[in-house]
Structure formats: structure tokens, C-alpha cells
Amino acid sequence: MSLVPVVRITVIIPTLNEERCLVETIESVFAGTSRDVVDIVVADGGSRDRTLKIVKSLGVRAIQTEQGRGAQMDRAAELCGKADVFLFLHADTLLPEGWYYAVKDALKDGSVVAGGFGLSINSRSPWARIIEKGVALRASLLGLIYGDQAIFVRADIFRRAGGFRRLPLLEDVDLIRRIRRFGRVVVLEKRVLTSPRRWQKRGYVFTTIRNWLYLLLYYAGVSPQRLYKGYYKT
Template sequence: MKTKTISVIIPVLNEASRIGSILERLVNTDNVEVIVVDGGSQDQTVSVARSRNVQVISTPPGRACQMNAGAARATGDILLFLHADTCLPANFDSLVRQALQAPQTIAGAFELRIDSQQFGLRLIERLVNWRSRFFSMPYGDQAIFLKATVFHTIGGFPNLPIMEDFEFIRRLQPLGRITIVPASVLTSGRRWERLGIIKTTLINQLIILGYFFGVSPEKLAQWYRKQGKWQ
């Protein structure tokens, strides 16, 4: 049986200091296509990515727009969406293919580990991983993956300035099982370290509550930017 190709799509914006190390973990993996989607970086992100011999395309800024553009360019059977400050686990490709072979599984993501020594973040990790499994609700920093056919069937990520991953998963849930792979991505702790664990967690929860109560994504995104937590 032919090994299914995985297209790893990485939306970036001013990530020159991180994108190189992320790509180093991917470029020598068999049957993996890497597409970096730049949203108008003002630093050396594009040149660093090109130096790793991966595909680089440019779009207007906005994670949903960037990820959809990457998916439109992708040729893989499986799409995996990776944040530029997140490292995939070893053998991620085998784990992804195995997860999607399970009956009724249409999508998946990884457990979350945060790259920080702060003790309070161990609790955040546990809560995130519990939420992901119990509610089948992983977020974008957990490297969501799915079959390309399923992605195109649901129309890709909704064109929202924020909460695009949340809404994307909600649209997937009625279609089948969302598997949480028992291996962790390692995501940067910069968000929590910059603003503090309590404030960062409170901001995240207020954004979700606002979305549920009908606050427009545009207003939520505007408020989110003011908190110093934008991409």
C-alpha cells in the first residue's frame, strides 16, 4: 500500500528566530511536504524558510487565510496545520497516519506540552489535554490534522480573524471521531511568560465566552490584539 503523503502547513508572521529550528525537524522526513505561508513578515522569516528548501507562499495576514491558502497548494493526502512556535514529536508522521486509520476517526491532534519551567503551566497542560480528550476539542497549537478530502468537504477554515480553529473543530465533530494522539507537541511558553499564567488564561476564556455569547470575531480580535497576545 502506498504511504500517504502528509502536507505540513505552517502559517507564519515575523518568526525568523523560530522557523528555522521548526523546519529542521521536518525537511528530512519521508513523504512529508512542507508549506510555509507567510502573512507579510517584516523580518527574515521568508529567507530563513527558503534556505531550508521548503515551499514558501505569501498571503494577506490572518491565520485562517494563510492556512486555507496552504491547503489549496498542498498535494498531500493528509493535511497537518502547525503553528510556527510549535515542535512536532518524533515520529509524528507515523503517529498521524496510524491515527487516521482507526475506524470512525476523521481528524486528530496531539497532546500539549509547554516549553517553560513554570510550575503553574503543568496544570494548564493537564487541563488542556483533559479538555481535548473529554470534549474532542483540541485547539490550533496542538497541530490539528485530517484527511485532505475531509478538509475540502467542510470548506476549510472559516474566514474569521480569531477562533478559526475552535469553529473548525466544531464543524468536524458531527462527522466522526477526533483522536488525541498520546504524544505531545512542544509549544513556546512565551505567551504565558509575557503576560503571566492567570492573565493569559483569563484572556483565553473571555475570548471563548465572548464568541459563545455572540460578540463579533472582529471585536474579539481587536480586543485580543490590545492584550499583547496576537500572532
């Protein structure tokens, strides 16, 4: 009888004042999995609420880093030497049931180096359904996966690609562009469930148009640093 190889996945969650949603997110990671094969590292960028107390109460490892999502996630990955796979999860996003086995099965194909999940938005708004379809179309046509889709990547490939760069914006797109040089990037059928808060803040239409505009400007050669300045003025 052949033994099924163990795949150790480290889930890295960047946080900054995420006390409201973090418990449910962490619970979604451990649901149906074992801490023998899955662990979590919370990379905190200077929370002033109860985020770190919550992490400690749940028996999850936390590190404190410089602020900036890419920098936070990259620092956490540097400290995780035993992981076979990194999965980068936003604090307001829930992993689906059976996520571990879905990732493990996808990576049985040696040509697959990274991937992400489909996206569901936790809202009844018809605009949320339209955005979900747009995300699916973007992934299928352009091969683009955003951070809210829970990007996973083989740890050795992540390191060879140089990890996350210290970018103030679009660090996820930048990573995927570099990762694709090493092999295939796939989108799983299972979907994560993400909070609608970033769309609700400025409205679904405005936020979506702005995001597409900034993506186009990025591909046209505008630096993430310059885009960041404009992003937070709008």
C-alpha cells in the first residue's frame, strides 16, 4: 500500500484592526482539517483593537511586522520554513468547506504552481452577482487572480519568484505575473466568501470601475506607488 504524501499548508492572514471578522475567518481555515497539516500565521501591521488578543485566545501564531499587506505577508512567509504551500487569506474572507483537499488535489498536477478560488460576495445585492461573474471572466480570459480569492502557491516557487514585493498596491497582481513564469496558475471551482465592505464603502459601480482603471494603468506601466497616491484620494 502506497502512502499518500502529506502536504503542509501555512495560511497567512494579514491584519490591521480586524477584530470583527477574524474569529470566523480562522474557524473556516480549521474546519474539516487538522492542525497537523494546516497552520495559521497572522501577520499584524499594528492593530490597535483586540485583534492580537483574539489570535492568542485561539492558539494561533501571530507576528508583528511593518504595515503594508505585501510586506506583512512576505515577512510571515520568510518565517515559515516547514510549509509546502502558502495560502494568503484576507481577514474578511472565509475558506470553503473542503478547501484543503481542493488545493492538495490541484497541486497533484506538477505543472500547477499556484492558484486561487472562485469568489462569492456576502451580499444580496444584484451588483454583487455581477461582480462575481466579472471576477470569473477576468480569471478565465486574463488568468488574473486577486488576493481576495485566497491565492495559494508552492512554497519553493514563491521563494524562487522573490515573494511579495514591498508595493503599496496591486502586490497580488504583481506576484501572480511573476509566478506564472514557473508554471500554471489555476482557479478552483470552490468559492471563498468575502465581505462586501470594500464595495459598500464607495459603491459597487464606482469601486469596480476604479479597480479596472487602476489595473489597466498598471499594465500600461504606471507604478504602484503612483497609483497608490491616486487610489486613496478617490
